[in-house]
Amino acid sequence: MLRVLKFGGTSVGTLERIQSVAQIIKKFRDAGDDIVAVVSAMSGETNKLLEYAEHFSKTPNEAEVDMLLSSGERVTSALLSIALNEQGYNTTSMSGREAGIFTTSEHTYARIETIDTANMQNAIKEGKIIIVAGFQGVSVENSRVTTLGRGGSDLTAVALAGALQADLCEIYTDVDGIYTTDPRIEPKAKKLDKISYEEMLELASLGAKVLQNRSVEMAKKLNVNLVSRSSFTPEIEGTLITKEENIMEAPVVSGIALDKNQVRVGMYGVVDKPGIASSIFTALADANINVDMIVQTVGLDNKTNLDFTIPTADVQKATKVMENFKNDSQKIDYNDAICKVSIVGVGMKSHTGVASKAFTALASENINIRIISTSEIKISMIIEEKYAELAVRALHDAYELDK
Ligand code: ADP
Ligand code: ASP
Ligand code: MG
Numbered sequence: 001m002l003r004v005l006k007f008g009g010t011s012v013g014t015l016e017r018i019q020s021v022a023q024i025i026k027k028f029r030d031a032g033d034d035i036v037a038v039v040s041a042m043s044g045e046t047n048k049l050l051e052y053a054e055h056f057s058k059t060p061n062e063a064e065v066d067m068l069l070s071s072g073e074r075v076t077s078a079l080l081s082i083a084l085n086e087q088g089y090n091t092t093s094m095s096g097r098e099a100g101i102f103t104t105s106e107h108t109y110a111r112i113e114t115i116d117t118a119n120m121q122n123a124i125k126e127g128k129i130i131i132v133a134g135f136q137g138v139s140v141e142n143s144r145v146t147t148l149g150r151g152g153s154d155l156t157a158v159a160l161a162g163a164l165q166a167d168l169c170e171i172y173t174d175v176d177g178i179y180t181t182d183p184r185i186e187p188k189a190k191k192l193d194k195i196s197y198e199e200m201l202e203l204a205s206l207g208a209k210v211l212q213n214r215s216v217e218m219a220k221k222l223n224v225n226l227v228s229r230s231s232f233t234p235e236i237e238g239t240l241i242t243k244e245e246n247i248m249e250a251p252v253v254s255g256i257a258l259d260k261n262q263v264r265v266g267m268y269g270v271v272d273k274p275g276i277a278s279s280i281f282t283a284l285a286d287a288n289i290n291v292d293m294i295v296q297t298v299g300l301d302n303k304t305n306l307d308f309t310i311p312t313a314d315v316q317k318a319t320k321v322m323e324n325f326k327n328d329s330q331k332i333d334y335n336d337a338i339c340k341v342s343i344v345g346v347g348m349k350s351h352t353g354v355a356s357k358a359f360t361a362l363a364s365e366n367i368n369i370r371i372i373s374t375s376e377i378k379i380s381m382i383i384e385e386k387y388a389e390l391a392v393r394a395l396h397d398a399y400e401l402d403k
Contacts, residue, residue: 001034001167002033002164003170004157005172006038006134006156007039008231009040009044011173011231012039012040012042015079021039021172024234036132036166037130038160039073039077041073050065052068059316066110066147069135080131081093084131092131093130093133094120094123095132095136096136098119101115101136102114102116105139105144106146107144109149109288110137110139110147115159120164134152151209151211155218158216158226159218162219171229173210176230177230177238178191178195179192180255181392182392185258185392186256192239194247197220200241201216202257203255206380207261225242226241228241244346250347254345256396258339258340260339260388262292262312263311263334265309267305267322267331268329268330268333269303270306271304272304276304276328284310288317289310289314337385338370338382339383340381340382341395343378344377346377349376358381358398365387365391367387
């Protein structure tokens with residue numbers, strides 16, 4: 001069978017760890033499988049490179065940032081290939097370009113357009129284990145190297161699994177599967193055997209970085225058999241991310257996610273006239289800023305207040321955009337001491353009282369909720385950041401997720 005295996009930053013964080021990863025690959029190879037491994041940069045490496053760039057510029061040229069960051073995963077792909085080769089295995093490393101990953105030219109968050117699998121197919125035919133540098137591709141338009149957004153090696157793995165029609169895509173990380181919430185926050189969190197693509201996509205989009213959200217979206221679209229498991233305990237089976245109908249009875253709430261990388265933008269005393277919201281959010285969208293929760297309230301004086309959240313990484317860009325709307329309101333402020341806690345579950349669709357339970361749980365801890373938004377399978381709440389972990393544990397208890 002053809003396996004795509006992805007190893008994240010901590011899994012390849014030291015030379016010893018790279019050697020352990022080589023052992024995992026060898027075992028599958030010895031059992032007769034074809035292997036395409038995708039690797040991240042060694043843990044901390046991407047952040048270090050970003051700091052180097054920021055030493056010279058607060059707004060470095062994004063094409064150069066991609067050139068810089070893509071080097072991190074190339075280091076690990078070559079090292080892992082060298083390690084396996086030394087042990088008698090026929091291997092080849094590949095950059096994103098060599099693996100045929102063609103993308104848009106939106107540097108630092110490029111989208112995959114097509115994958116030309118010819119190089120990989122040839123290497124597999126020649127009996128080679130392929131080690132692909134994750135998180136990168138090459139722009140169709142101008143041939144420059146691009147990267148796929150933070151956590152993007154997950155996306156590389158899923159996309160390659162889809163393009164090569166692999167039997168399985170296993171994402172190896174430092175936890176042995178998907179838990180009801182981040183086990184580092186709630187030690188009572190329970191590992192799930194299975195979770196639906198839909199729920200995993202929500203959890204990932206709402207802050208559970210165990211899988212990159214775009215990778216889950218692609219896995220769902222291409223029907224990739226996706227497994228999350230640990231490279232530290234490879235003998236333990238992980239969590240299968242699969243179609244909803246493959247899960248016998250979905251719990252009402254499957255998991256809780258926390259996102260601290262959110263900033264609340266408040267715009268007060270906005271003149272209440274048609275077109276204001278349209279022009280603000282169009283301008284933000286044009287600047288590629290991902291606006292999430294939006295609340296608008298009209299006061300007695302016919303002035304409105306507008307509250308919305310954006311990713312912390314986009315604050316600089318958003319401040320610039322909002323400059324243009326200064327004259328439309330009395331005040332604009334930015335609060336980064338907030339976070340978003342969310343509960344996710346497909347079972348919510350058919351149950352009542354799910355939301356009120358969450359509000360009661362937070363109220364009993366004296367946590368004030370600033371913004372609420374709901375959809376069919378999720379409820380998100382903006383609260384003060386200092387209550388983040390407390391809120392996650394309170395909600396975990398309220399829905400008895402440890403049972
Ligand atoms: P990698 O470097 O392998 O890509 P990440 O650090 O991106 O790994 O993701 C793994 C981390 O995700 C875990 O260490 C864990 O703290 C965190 N995490 C957040 N939510 C969950 C969850 N629901 N289940 C498991 N891990 C989670
Ligand atoms: N090295 C990149 C990051 O830290 C990509 C990845 O690890 O998936 O975001
Ligand atoms: Mg990751």
